[in-house]
Structures are given as structure tokens and as C-alpha cells.
Amino acid sequence: MIRFLPRSLGGQMALLLGLALLVAQIANVALILNERQKLTLAQNQGPAIDRFAGVAADLAAAAPEFRAALLADASHRGARFAYSADSGIPPRARNAAVEARLADALADLDTRPAAVRAAITRAPEPPRLPGANRARPPESAERQLMILAVRGREGRWLTARIITPPRDPRLGIRLGAATLLLYLIVLGASIVIAMRLARPLRDLTRAADAFGGRGDPVAVPVRGPDDLRHAIVAFNAMNARVVALLDEKDRMLGAIGHDLRTPLASLRIRIEGMDPAEERVAAIATIDESTAMLEDILVLARTGRVREDARRMDVAALVEALVEDYRDMGRAVAFTPGPRAIADVQPVLLRRAVRNLVDNALAYATTATLSVAATADAVIVSIADDGPGIPPADRARMMQPFQRQDSSRNRDTGGTGLGLAIARSIAEGHGGTLTLGEAEGGGLLAEIRLPVTR
Missing domain, CATH: 1.10.287 (Helix Hairpins)
Incomplete structure (x- = not known):
């Protein structure tokens, strides 16, 4: 997972802050939604339970001849009360939580029924009038029918079917929209802060690399x-x-x-x-x-x-002219022609670097062959000789100042040991590199790699 993380400071800060804020917002939404659902249930079911408990207490205290009138008076506003031989609630449909709340409400009114039953189901659709719009209101699907029943001492069941108000169908949508808006605001502020911190750091890095x-x-x-x-x-x-x-x-x-x-x-x-x-x-x-x-x-x-100012020029032509100078002096130096290789270079310094590498090759070998190649992002100047070469373990050390393969100070076999160090310094001054390798057939291969655009 680490490889998928952004490498920049601003990106990592924005990602971590965004993830932490997302987890916190999800937990917060879950808690709020749970509490709102509990509150909604209490607001919708509580009045129906209290209403039924009040009617049951009134009927228990009323004389038998007045009970029919009380039932008729209570059966309105979405509620239907009646006496029946059974509760009409199957055992599997019973709701223990509602039954417990109903028992508590009856106990508060000093009513002690022999049994309590309760169930919640979907409310039936209201009848459609002829010619009415056939589209059903969206809240009708959210209405619930609460069935409550208590058995008195005489063995009859007092039942009630009460339609509870619909729950808010858009509660989750509104809560999610508010949470998303808050998340975007805080995340946007975090990204702005991260960028405000990262931009000066990038400027520092560029300045240090450029200098x-x-x-x-x-x-x-x-x-x-x-x-x-x-x-x-x-x-x-x-x-x-x-x-x-x-x-x-x-x-x-x-x-x-x-x-x-x-x-x-x-x-x-x-x-x-x-x-x-x-x-x-x-x-x-x-x-x-x-x-x-x-x-x-x-x-x-x-x-x-x-x-010295850098100039855009053909490096191949510069190297070929340097090879012609060596040939005029009778030195065994060859040039392999190639396509044009354009780069921004400091010509005096680049000639010095190539001359040092050629002199180093001729000091230990009989011939030196130069070539120039161009890629999409670099120009490569190669100097190959037929000498003994340099062991791989010694190549990095040989580009340090005053390092030579032999301990002598005879300039006919390598001078002071500064030629490779100077060439490397010039290559790095161009934003490039100097590498030493093995030429085909043995010998040393030195390559100066210069960037096309500095």
C-alpha cells in the first residue's frame, strides 16, 4: 500500500487528513442516524401506546353498559378499538420491545391486564376514489400499523389498530448531504494548508538542485x-x-x-x-x-x-574537429561518424573534458576511437581505447583527484591523476555524468552523458 501513497508532503497530508476525516464523518453519521431513528420511533410509537393504555384504563374502570360508547368514541383519527375473542397477533409477529413499553404504560395507570400483545406491520394502502390520481404518495409506503392487545380478567381481548405517522423518508439523504458538504469544506481547507506548506519546500528543493x-x-x-x-x-x-x-x-x-x-x-x-x-x-x-x-x-x-555561457551546438561536429586536431599531430585517434547531436554546452570546457579523456586513452593504449550518439533526453560522447582498461572495483576511485593505476608521477603515463577528475567535474557542471566501462574487445570506455536541455 505504501507505493500507492503520494510522494509529496502536500499529497500525503491531504490523503491522511482526508482518510481520518472520512472515518470520523462515517462514525458520526452512523451515531446520529441511529439516534434519530430511535427518536423517530419514540415520537411515532409513544403517542399510540399512551393512547391505547389510556383507553384500556378507562374501559377497565367503566361500567359494562358504557364500554361500547367508549370504544366508539376512541375509534377515530386512524385508530380502531374493539373487543375480540383473541388478540389477532400471530406468535411470530409479536414485538417484545413494544409489549414491554405497553406494559409499563399500563402499570403507570394502575392497570394490570392478564396478558399483553403487540405487533407492527405495514399499514394498508388507503382506498382510491374513482377518478383520483393513481400515483401513491411516497410517504404512504412508510406508514406503519401498530396492533395492540390486552386481555382482561374476564378473558376478552381489547384490541386496537393504530396507524402511526410516517417516518421522514429523506432523513438519510439530508444527513448525508450535510455530512458530505462538511467533509468537502474541511478537506478543502486541509488541502489548501498542505499546499501552502509544500509549495515553499518545493521552491527550496529546486533552488538547492539548481545551485x-x-x-x-x-x-x-x-x-x-x-x-x-x-x-x-x-x-x-x-x-x-x-x-x-x-x-x-x-x-x-x-x-x-x-x-x-x-x-x-x-x-x-x-x-x-x-x-x-x-x-x-x-x-x-x-x-x-x-x-x-x-x-x-x-x-x-x-x-x-x-x-562561460552555454551555447546550443552540434556536439558531434565539436568532437570531430577535436579529432582532426589530433590527426594533424599524427596521433592515432579515430572518429565514428553519426547523426547530429544538438545540446546546450560550454564548448571550451567540453573540449577540455574530451581532450583529457583522449590523452588518458593514448597514455595507456595505442589508439582511441570517439563517437557521439543522441537519445531523446541526452547526448553521449564515447571514447574507447585498446589499452588494459580499469578493473570495475577501481573505476570510481580513478575519477577522484590524484588517483592513478600506477604510483609513478611520469606525465608520459598519466601525469598527476587529475585528467579524469577534471572531465567528471566538467560533465557534472553541464548537468551530466561521466562513467567508465569496458570497451568491446577490451580496453576502457569513457562516456560523457550530457542532457539535451539544461
């Missing part, structure tokens, strides 16, 4: 109850502080990069005149490696805050 430490933060509109308003204000302030810290970090990295490049360039100039030649070449290679490492670190640190 992710890259670009400018999304300011969340301040609305909702005071508690949520305070939380939104604190969230916006936190975003502003995070952006300020990131900007300060970028300025600090720029200053560090400038301060380190200058002495490295000066040291290289001094070393170029150093003898012997073997040591000079080794020292220059060390400086070049340090400079390249510094550039990679700065690129990785600044990837998430690059201010």
Missing part, C-alpha cells in the same frame, strides 16, 4: 508560514555566503597560480643555460611537470565556477 555550487544561486521567494519564511531567509543567506566563499576561493587560486607561474618561468630561464646537458634536460622536465600540475589543479578548482 549545486556552480553558477549563481537561485533566490527562493519568501512565502508561507513564519517558520518556513525564516527557513527560506536563512537558506538564501547561506547561498549568498557560499557564493562569496567560492568567489574568494577563485581569487585566491588566481593569485596563487600567478605567484607560482612567475618563479617557475624564471627558474626555467636560468636552467636553460645550465651544464651539463643531461641535468639541464631533467630539470626542465621537472619544471614542465610542475607547471602542468599547477595548471591542472587550477582548472579542477575553477571548473564549477567558470563563467
Whole structure:
């Protein structure tokens, strides 16, 4: 059942409140309807029982010669009183509750009959006059005939047939309509409250997902109850502080990069005149490696805050142009042609990510093959090589900064271990992912998956 519950806070609140209110309303309606039915029965049956008990007490106290006149006088307004040899009530038709009430009413009048009988049945239809409308009033089907009988000491039965007023046929309908109206009003108010709480929370979630430490933060509109308003204000302030810290970090990295490049360039100039030649070449290679490492670190640190605007372009054409550059340099890089693949990308950053993956492939393999595919919601750039590949258990670790399969720092076999980390950071900055797998025939398959619309 849990999988059928709404996932949103507003939906769950509305559903739970609606179910709780529905159960409460059903129980309330059942209790009210039961009490109203009891009250209706008491109002309809009580006067008939009291009327019969009064007539029975009068007849018991009257002289025999006056009893016929009393019976005739009492037989009106839907009641017929008579003496008979039996009660006229079959044993299976007896109503014990009415008999008990009748016995109590007679006892209150100091009348102690030898036996009491009572039954309730449907009242007969009233006779139709010639030419009258043949349609029967709807309340006539609800009228009941109460048959009451008591046996006196002389052995005769005093019987009465009294038609009780009809019950309200629309009581259940009116009560149900009033209950439904109340239910809809309370449920509507509950849904409004739930939506009022859920809407600012959705705004917070969207803002957090959209920011992710890259670009400018999304300011969340301040609305909702005071508690949520305070939380939104604190969230916006936190975003502003995070952006300020990131900007300060970028300025600090720029200053560090400038301060380190200058002495490295000066040291290289001094070393170029150093003898012997073997040591000079080794020292220059060390400086070049340090400079390249510094550039990679700065690129990785600044990837998430690059201010390059995204442009809608053909990713396949961008990758094919990059492959042509490698071919011009005599590198064994191939491109598998495919259909156009349009996406919103930052071209400079995307070239850097693809170049890092190609350089990583060529460092451990002899060839690299690139291809671009497009799906309904993503553009996939694939780089496959014929090298040894990466074991599945190490692939996630290899995309972390400064991680390499071997422990050396030789740039000819992988450099500082920042290439995959930079490529992953660029892919995530586009709202996409970088995954490592196994190419056909062995080797490593790296895939950058970019969303079609950012």
C-alpha cells in the first residue's frame, strides 16, 4: 500500500487528513442516524401506546353498559378499538420491545391486564376514489400499523389498530448531504494548508538542485508560514555566503597560480643555460611537470565556477574537429561518424573534458576511437581505447583527484591523476555524468552523458 501513497508532503497530508476525516464523518453519521431513528420511533410509537393504555384504563374502570360508547368514541383519527375473542397477533409477529413499553404504560395507570400483545406491520394502502390520481404518495409506503392487545380478567381481548405517522423518508439523504458538504469544506481547507506548506519546500528543493555550487544561486521567494519564511531567509543567506566563499576561493587560486607561474618561468630561464646537458634536460622536465600540475589543479578548482555561457551546438561536429586536431599531430585517434547531436554546452570546457579523456586513452593504449550518439533526453560522447582498461572495483576511485593505476608521477603515463577528475567535474557542471566501462574487445570506455536541455 505504501507505493500507492503520494510522494509529496502536500499529497500525503491531504490523503491522511482526508482518510481520518472520512472515518470520523462515517462514525458520526452512523451515531446520529441511529439516534434519530430511535427518536423517530419514540415520537411515532409513544403517542399510540399512551393512547391505547389510556383507553384500556378507562374501559377497565367503566361500567359494562358504557364500554361500547367508549370504544366508539376512541375509534377515530386512524385508530380502531374493539373487543375480540383473541388478540389477532400471530406468535411470530409479536414485538417484545413494544409489549414491554405497553406494559409499563399500563402499570403507570394502575392497570394490570392478564396478558399483553403487540405487533407492527405495514399499514394498508388507503382506498382510491374513482377518478383520483393513481400515483401513491411516497410517504404512504412508510406508514406503519401498530396492533395492540390486552386481555382482561374476564378473558376478552381489547384490541386496537393504530396507524402511526410516517417516518421522514429523506432523513438519510439530508444527513448525508450535510455530512458530505462538511467533509468537502474541511478537506478543502486541509488541502489548501498542505499546499501552502509544500509549495515553499518545493521552491527550496529546486533552488538547492539548481545551485549545486556552480553558477549563481537561485533566490527562493519568501512565502508561507513564519517558520518556513525564516527557513527560506536563512537558506538564501547561506547561498549568498557560499557564493562569496567560492568567489574568494577563485581569487585566491588566481593569485596563487600567478605567484607560482612567475618563479617557475624564471627558474626555467636560468636552467636553460645550465651544464651539463643531461641535468639541464631533467630539470626542465621537472619544471614542465610542475607547471602542468599547477595548471591542472587550477582548472579542477575553477571548473564549477567558470563563467562561460552555454551555447546550443552540434556536439558531434565539436568532437570531430577535436579529432582532426589530433590527426594533424599524427596521433592515432579515430572518429565514428553519426547523426547530429544538438545540446546546450560550454564548448571550451567540453573540449577540455574530451581532450583529457583522449590523452588518458593514448597514455595507456595505442589508439582511441570517439563517437557521439543522441537519445531523446541526452547526448553521449564515447571514447574507447585498446589499452588494459580499469578493473570495475577501481573505476570510481580513478575519477577522484590524484588517483592513478600506477604510483609513478611520469606525465608520459598519466601525469598527476587529475585528467579524469577534471572531465567528471566538467560533465557534472553541464548537468551530466561521466562513467567508465569496458570497451568491446577490451580496453576502457569513457562516456560523457550530457542532457539535451539544461
